Amino acid sequence: MRSLLFVDDHPIYRDAVRRTLELEIEDLSVATAENCSATLALLAAHEVDLCLSDYRLPDGDGLSLLKEVRARYPLIAVGLLCADLSPALAEGAASLGAVVCLSKDKTSADLVAAIRIAFSGGRVYDSVGAASDGTTLSLRRREILIYASQGLLDKQICELLGVSESTIRAHWGRIFEQLQVGNRTEAVTRALRQRLI
Known part of the structure; x- marks a missing residue:
């Protein structure tokens, strides 16, 4: 079982994120x-795969916390989820090797997709994801590309995402269009080359 620690000082938001992700x-x-x-007390007592933190915390800031987590527990992946995401915060998160850096204005579906991408070995930054023609691949399409890059068939991707095969085919059509490719292999190759996944 994978584990995530979400750090936020707003109890209602914190609980909503926990329930949604689980x-x-x-x-x-x-x-x-x-x-x-x-x-830090919780990490000393429990194993965690990903620590996701808000930036503004009552006793410090999220970047300083994630830096401390990385220093003490280098195998724990880290990420930032905050209301006031700025290029400077994104740079700070990137310098720590964060796998997630998102604004809180994301929908629940976007957050779920981002966490899935992170657990699949990808990185998700709000400022990342523009294709060469200036279009942006949605988190869902990036998630599909990551699963395809791992060798999963459309049927397996459908089961993982809880959608129909026709929905996946529709996403592939848009991915091909956005990346200007003709098939899945080319799409995955281009997405990897452009660092979209």
């Missing part, structure tokens, strides 16, 4: 903490 992502356990000290 409901939508199979085999995911989500723990929560309200500040930096609670996070």
Whole structure:
């Protein structure tokens, strides 16, 4: 089972994120903490795969916390989810090797897709994802590309995402159009080359 620790000082938002991720992502356990000290105490006692933090915390800031987490636990992936995401924060997260850097204005579906991408070995940044023609691949399409890059067939991707094969085919059509390619292999190759996945 995969595990995620979400750090945010707003209890209603924190609980909503926990419930959404546990409901939508199979085999995911989500723990929560309200500040930096609670996070470090929890990490000392429990194994966690990904630590996702807000930036503004009562006893510090998310980047400083994630830096401390990386120093103490280098195998834990880290990410930032905050209301006031700026290029400077995104740069700071990237310098720490964060796998997720998102604004809180994302929908629940976008957040779920981003976490799935992170657990599949990808990185998701709000400022990343523009194709060469200036269009932007949605998180869902990037998620499909990541699964395809792992060798999964459309039927397997459907089961993982809980959608129909016709929905996946529609996404592939748009992916081909956006990346200006003719098939799945070319789409995955171009997405990898352009660092979209």
